[in-house]
Amino acid sequence: MKTVSRVINKEPSVRKKTYDIVMEAVNELNYQPNLAARNLAGTSSFTVGLVYDNPNAYYVIDMQNGVLSRCKDEGYELVIHPCTYTDANMEADFITMIKRSRLAGLVLTPPLSEQSSITNLLDELNIHYVRVLSGRPTDDDQDTCIYVNDYKAAYEITTHLLTHGHENIGFICGDKEHKSTSERLEGYKAALADHNTQFNNEFVYDGKYSFESGVEGAKALLADNNKLAITAILGGNDEMAAGALFASRLMGIAIPEQLSITGFEDSPFSRQTWPKLTTAHQANDVISQHAARLLFTKTRGARNQDKDIITSFTPSIVIRESSGPKQ
Amino acid sequence: MKTVSRVINKEPSVRKKTYDIVMEAVNELNYQPNLAARNLAGTSSFTVGLVYDNPNAYYVIDMQNGVLSRCKDEGYELVIHPCTYTDANMEADFITMIKRSRLAGLVLTPPLSEQSSITNLLDELNIHYVRVLSGRPTDDDQDTCIYVNDYKAAYEITTHLLTHGHENIGFICGDKEHKSTSERLEGYKAALADHNTQFNNEFVYDGKYSFESGVEGAKALLADNNKLAITAILGGNDEMAAGALFASRLMGIAIPEQLSITGFEDSPFSRQTWPKLTTAHQANDVISQHAARLLFTKTRGARNQDKDIITSFTPSIVIRESSGPKQ
DNA sequence: AGTTAAAATGACAACGCTGTCAACAAGCTA
DNA sequence: TAGCTTGTTGACAGCGTTGTCATTTTAACT
DSSP, rough: HHHHHHHHHTTTTOOOHHHHHHHHHHHTTOOOOOOHHHHHHHOOOEEEEEEOOOOOOOHHHHHHHHEEEEEEEEHHHEEEEETTTTTTHHHHHHHHHHHOOEEEEEEEOOGGGGOOHHHHHHHHOOEEEEEESSOOOOSTTTTTTTEEEEHHHHHHHHHHHHHOOOOOOOEOOTTTTTTHHHHHHHHHHHHHHHOOOOOGGGGGOOOOSSHHHHHHHHHHTTTTTTHHHEEEEEEEEEHHHHHHHHHHTTTOOTTTTTTTEEEOOOOGGGGGGSSOOBEEEOOOOHHHHHHHHHHHHHTTTTTOOOOOOOOOEEEEEETTTTTTOOO | OHHHHHHHHTTTTTOHHHHHHHHHHHHTTTTTOOOHHHHHHHSSSSSEEEEOOOOHHHHHHHHHHHHHHHHHHHTEEEEEEOOOTTOOOOOHHHHHHHHHSSSSSSETTTGGGHHHHHHHHHHHHTTTTEEESSSOOOOTTTTTTTEEEEEHHHHHHHHHHHHHHHHHHEEEEEETTSSSHHHHHHHHHHHHTTTTTTOOOOGEEOOOSSHHHHHHHHHHHHHHHHHHHOOOOESSSSHHHHHHHHHHHHOOOOTTOOEEEEBBBBGGGGGGSSSOOOOOOHHHHHHHHHHHHHHHHHHHTTTTOOOOOOEEEEEEOOOOOOOOOOO
16 A cells, blocks of 8 residues: 555655556556545645736636646646735635645745735745746746746837837836836837837836726827827737727727737737737746746655756747838 | 534534534634545535636636635635546546545536536536536526526617617627527527517628637628618627627727627626627626535535525626617 | 433544555675 | 665554544433
């Protein structure tokens, strides 16, 4: 019985022959270890949690599916934990979750993953976690963070527009509190600087990552456009870009002939507009898979190390019909 | 110890005084029963599964949140199980899930919940389940099904258009294989009949519940519109309605002045179009809450019966700016 | 008060695994 | 070959609950 446990857990010091015999029986009986028993008996748990407060359903589903696919492979169970980090009950909810099922660890997704109040709480509770963050990797956090390099992606998408002759490029920002907003804005600024183009604060509109704020943003930026002479708008995400697209159309502006518009994230949104959006593809399912893998290696300690984990992702530009050369 | 167990499980034959003492300690220590141990020891399990194959992220998130909120209240754990019912591994995946964590039961969501191959499999495996289905309630399935009366909602939304003077009403259908498609079409037909309006098959376009098929549908229905003289289009869901809206705008048709468009479901989609869509609000979170409650009562047997479960929901019409009187 | 039934509580095994530690087998050295 | 080390396997307890059944307490009667 204990030997079977050793085989299942890929522990060393099982003879090859014994291993084969056990595996044959496992396959024949389609044996699956009982998770409840494993969680109860073992020192480490086979349950991980995914915590999110992002209201974007597409994003959440992608993150879930990525983590889930790794969980399936590795025999882990996933507990999903939607929440709002402003909620007064947040702390109590965390503790309830942790007490009910002992967790191997948590995957935290943005924007909640940016809150130090949460990481402090988890540190206190001695809970492992991996954070998905918008930003550029630093040296020290390589084993607890997965970075999405929004800075670089914004740099590249801005460069794409600049090399197509655009100089007056509007930027519709997301929520100021989100790290992704400042990262994307910095990337935009850096690209301008590297192409000897003057940054103009009037080209920046403070949006809220919502469709409606994209509509408002485009209206604001394009109102009396003789002044700013904007020929391209960079949306902070696909929803706002879609909003900008819609507003432009209402104003009778032809896309991409008179105005180029780009999005960010490559959510289904970017393909449900006409023309389809040029955007930066963010492989959220892959990102979350790696987050899960990183968490697994942390909790399993030295054994079964997974060396191919990517901790920094850069969204790649997808050029579609909403952007073109300046005319 | 056993007495605490009795209090936690609200079993009878615990003296009021004892109950209070235990509860006081429970509150003081913020005691939470360990789920793994409960699942292992008890005859019934505290884990339910949510199975879905619907590609609509908004829908899935709503269903998850509804089930999850009940699970939290009742101390259950949720295992999410995305799948595709055409997948050859589906059966094996189910069995793996069931063996890994003994389940109290499953909540099945459409369109997968319509597949008898799945319910047959679960019957064989002796797994409890509750299905969410599009359709009108029948007498026999009241304790295993939650119905969403798409028929009636489509009837009402069609009536809304009819009473606003529209007679030539286009209908963009969803996938033919989905029950919701035929239910909604039947409701549309019934409303026409009750208002002495001739049903015309040329007014019906076979879409696929996607934005693009909505675009195509509107184009097809409105092409050479002198012939059909369509003044309103009923979208089979919000995505297709949004597509139809977009196509109409490209064709220079004013909404709602020249054409009324309605959606179905009231997903965020319907609020991200301009004008916002008149649609039928489907309270997916409430629906899935009731599905979870129904499942709980099934597995708990006679004790803790929940009598206020609604097993039939009718989406309610939300009138927004995309529809108006015929002009 | 004495008897009996009913209600409330407690003792203990069991759920299906894993961790610990003891026992045994195999390979090595002298 | 004995004597050692290392590698491999097995016996057994325990994880935190619940189900079963025995025991104690309370209530309801003569």
